[in-house]
Amino acid sequence: MSKTNITIVGVNYYPEDSAIGLYTTQQAEYLQSKGYNVSIITGFPYYPQWQIRSDYKDKTRWYKEVINNVTVYRYKQYVPSNPTFSKRIIHLLSFTFGNIINLFKVDKPNYVICIVPFTSSILLGWLLKLRYRSKLWIHIQDFEFDAAIDSGLLSSNKSFFITCILWVEKFLLKRADTISTISNGMLNKLNNKVKNANTYYLTNWLDTSKFRVKTIQKHDYLKSDNFKILYSGNIGAKQDWDFFFAVLEGLKTSTGIEVIVVGEGAEKTKVVQKIQQYDFVKHFNLVPYEELPSLLSSADVHVLFQKSDVIDTVMPSKLLGMMASSKPSIVTGNKASEVATVYQKSQGGYYFSDNSVDSVIDCINELKNNKELCTQLGANAEQFVVKNYSKENILDNFILELEK
CATH class of the missing domain: 3.40.50.2000 (Glycogen Phosphorylase B;)
Known part of the structure; x- marks a missing residue:
């Protein structure tokens, strides 16, 4: 009997060992330990220093490795040393479009799990869903656009741009079979953004x-x-x-x-x-x-x-x-x-x-x-x-x- 294939798409992964990178790594390795065949589409490690780690700088632009039995497909994304909002957008787009090639390298997934941020990783997951008829699960660790607006990274005088990115966010979220997030308040926010979505409360955890x-x-x-x-x-x-x-x-x-x-x-x-x-x-x-x-x-x-x-x-x-x-x-x-x-x-x-x-x-x-x-x-x-x-x-x- 063949194993169930799961592909996880997210910008942060081991050797990043804090915040989202830690959770995505632990989730992937736990699924692998339970008998699933797990692959990761991700970027090069850069967080929280906002520079690609020295031991990865000389790797090829598209790089494959196996870590604790999980197959990892990486793309060397643009990483700004001074992450202003406009540079973060380039960082996001670099990760997303650079990883399109990696979509053709993973085994046909039964499930695709997209980790937000980045919201644009959902685009990669949706493309896999369209090609393979996979089930698409979106897991929201951070409403990145809301956070940018609330923290002042995106000024309120750019109202048209804000309207556009929130529309894109809503469009992509609607492609999911299931959407989860990490707090009850965020779940309420999610339900306000996307009506009648199949949602799940998946809190962060601790070993x-x-x-x-x-x-x-x-x-x-x-x-x-x-x-x-x-x-x-x-x-x-x-x-x-x-x-x-x-x-x-x-x-x-x-x-x-x-x-x-x-x-x-x-x-x-x-x-x-x-x-x-x-x-x-x-x-x-x-x-x-x-x-x-x-x-x-x-x-x-x-x-x-x-x-x-x-x-x-x-x-x-x-x-x-x-x-x-x-x-x-x-x-x-x-x-x-x-x-x-x-x-x-x-x-x-x-x-x-x-x-x-x-x-x-x-x-x-x-x-x-x-x-x-x-x-x-x-x-x-x-x-x-x-x-x-x-x-x-x-x-x-x-x-x-x-x-x-």
């Missing part, structure tokens, strides 16, 4: 076994005896860096506190330059995925400051690791967001929607002076993640839905 080890050594970046506040993740436009630096200003007179930023991304240069004004703040580049449990569990508290005008365009992938580390978090954002609901249900930290610097600083001082509270909040967060977001449960249910 909780890796993050629950209590004997993890302190990470080299967080070995001091200070009260350690950690931000780890993408340094991009979706985070509220103005608020972050306002908090740093408020902490200048505090003693025994250290802030550590571990990350890379489009805003890295600006953020790192400004960090140098503060002697209690350190920056390091992202660590490999295998070091992440040690890094996260070595902090005393995690922070994630999101712009409050963005509602559910994205569910931060870093959130689950933060919570599974058994440490509390302080998060800001819109009060109507999915993240706010998660923190309300989990009681694993604090969520603020009023942009109050004083509230955040009071919260930091309270946690610094109350270790028992830190322990209780951290335990709540860990238990919530294990119960609701373990990798095996979520992907097994996904496979059952796929086979329907």
